[in-house]
Amino acid sequence: MSISAIRSQFPILDQEVNGHPLVYLDSAATSQKPIAVIEAMDRYYREYNSNIHRGVHTLGTRATDAFEGAREKIRAFIGAKSSKEIIYTRGTTAALNLVAHSYARAKLTEGDEIVITPMEHHANLIPWQQAAKATGATLKYIPLQEDGTIQLEAVRETVTDRTKIVAIAHVSNVLGTINPVKEIADIAHDNGAIIVVDGAQSTPHMKVDVQDLNADFFAFSGHKMSGPTGIGVLYGKQSLLENMEPLETGGEMIDFVDYYDSTWKELPWKFEAGTMPIAESVGLAAAIDFLQDIGLDAIHQHETALATYALERLETIEGIQIYGPRDRVGLVTFNLGDVHPHDVATVLDAEGIAVRAGHHCAQPLMKWLGVSSTARASFYLYNTTDEIDALVEGLKKTKEYFSDVL
Template sequence: MLDAKLIADQFPSLKQAVNGRRLVYLDNAATTQKPQCVIDTITRYYTSQNANVHRGSHSLTASATQAFESARETVRDYIGADSTKTIIWTRGATEAINLVAQTYARSALKQGDEILVGEMEHHANIVPWQIVAQQTGAKVIKIPMQTDCSLDMAAYQKLLNPKTKIVALAHITNVTGTRQPIEQAIGLAHLVGAKVLIDGAQGIVHERIDVSILNADFYVFSGHKIFAPAGIGVLYGKQTLLEAMPPYHGGGKMVDKVSFDGTTFDKLPGKFEAGTPNVAGALALATAIKWYESLSIELISTHLHDLVTQTCRGLTQIEGVRIIGIQESASLLSFVVDGIHHQDIATLLDQQGIAVRAGNHCAHPLMEALGVKGTIRVSFAAYNTKEDVDQFLEAVSKAIDLL
């Protein structure tokens, strides 16, 4: 059995009070809090390792470079990639998607080509494809969802055709927690020659994935969703694709030789990592992954499922509450309250020490399909407890009574 209270003790931010109440942090789908070991890694880098990487000849830069590349190896091992050459550091999942859109897609697409994007996607997995479609003459086509907020696989199969060049889907959606059938979607896309990008921003913390088995052409995620700091993320891509793609940014480090007659670029992964990287972020991400691996992902999954089940049961007993697309396999859920604005509920929860997310969650197309202006989203992490859920449910009831 997972000891969530023992885990919570490792997070300094969770020991504070908000509005005079014990903080119950239930906005983990937006960003997770950071354990002390991750904070210590950042502090250690800036106090004793601070130097640029792959440059210079002094001891600090040698130490920083070794740690930086060791962090890349940690990520490679965690997601089952064949080579560190396929692990590209980015600022997060959003930049990683934009990198693929503006390098692979912009080079490969032509007039009339089609990009299939799920209706439940985060804006970060919609807008970059719309931009590249405008640049190339391609079309972005929606893969609809079903009434239970699952991907309409029958519609998806009908949409796939020789013009389909790219499919973009979330591993787990950020509003309803739907775990999409990405394995099947990838296999079907490959039958028509399309490449597939999976947005793993929510999925990376729920499952231990193996990209060599998954067979996605690209898989992206953000460090801050898995207990690392903001500003660091990962693009995994199949090596043959990455090697054929042009650079995304130009500058130092990503070049082999520069002259006014022309420039030759560095090999992978350096080709896509122009300028001074987020060294502290990379080191902290590696620490976060190792810390997370030290826990049992199976026990965490069971614990999160129990919390979501407890929350669903409690919310269904509160008059006026409607849960959107119940998906107990993930660690988040969204709900609305009849006749009450979602932001009003969130504000009253905050006054009681409960941190949740309210709004459209960067998912306008999904909100439109659901016929709502926004929802209240509650999302859990390994440090949340059954007592947190009890406090949350009590606070929801009080908020509704007040409104």
């Protein structure tokens, strides 16, 4: 599918912002939604809106079939063995919190170790901080190289026989670093630990096979992969999930309730209390179909080419500081001299260009970089080199506007 054909599927892109054609370069925060996803959710609400697993009427059956059909589609998309290993959540953050509470707090004791990295999003950092405080476990960090990558030797030196959990981002939302998760999983398992993978920034952009990665848990969100907000997925190996207690209780996750005790349904439903994001599951299934029609390999190649082009063009701007390795996914994080990233983003917005500015929910990484915040341009399947050129021209205007501080 050509880039123009792809862009035509995203109606939000066909507009002007502040008198300029919209250049949306913030897909790492949330991606835009294609017509197929919007129409699939609209169809659910118009034609078979009903709750699931509760009624025997026709609409309830259709909704349940769509909800569980989406689960099977997700299973195949990430290569899980069984749909029992696919747990619906509100998003990556909720999925990681589920593991930190239901697995970590039950398994960890004083002196055990949790190993993470300085590049983690807060969603894959704070739950482990809290788990360590609650259990007496120790939080340890794998050191980063100067370019923001991880060497396996550093992993081997950090992970010990006291390590019980290694939690790591598949891809950094700031640096664009692609971490060697499969090799890190081997090191974790060799030391008797499990590995928890934050896949929020990898699943939308490249093929993911949780069995090949040998991930014990893997979390991602729908809204970053052309799907709706409010839905995410926790993959967990069945043997681990079966021995975990649910974080939330009530509603349809129960099997039997008596006055003083209750029992839970089997996987995956014991982790899905209350009314689930039904319309959102329909939208996520449509997003998976859309991405697979284009091809994850083609998407990854397109974004890699955009990142390479962006690095080459941005490096022509005097005074720009770019963070992260050369080999990266489709995002570039930078600072423009002493201009505050919020000011950079404001000037770019006046030109119709949407970028992110701030600490990107990664304050320890900002500390490691020696800055308080950065600007970030992130690309997806619908972005073009012309939009990167517009970004470069916008940054040149920013330089002119703030010439007194550059």
